[in-house]
Amino acid sequence: MPYLMVMYVDLRDDVPQADREQMLRDVVVPKVQALPGFRSARYSRSLDGTTGVAAVTFDSDVNAKAALDVMSTNRPPGSPPVLDTAIYEVFLEV
16 A cells, blocks of 8 residues: 655745756655655645645655655755654545
């Protein structure tokens, strides 16, 4: 059964959106894709641009929790501050 690692970040700073997206593509995405059990990821932001959400699917709760630990404690320089995190069990995909 897959598990979802969810991370909310604060985007209210002076970093241009284009720079933030470039760092996401060049640094964060390859790092996340290399984590054990990675399946898929979606990155989104609120309509007002103040909050970002990463929702990353892993093959097990163990891998999702390990990924959350890595992504919370070993953040790339210039990463936005983490507001909240959670692990969810995926019980239905459509």
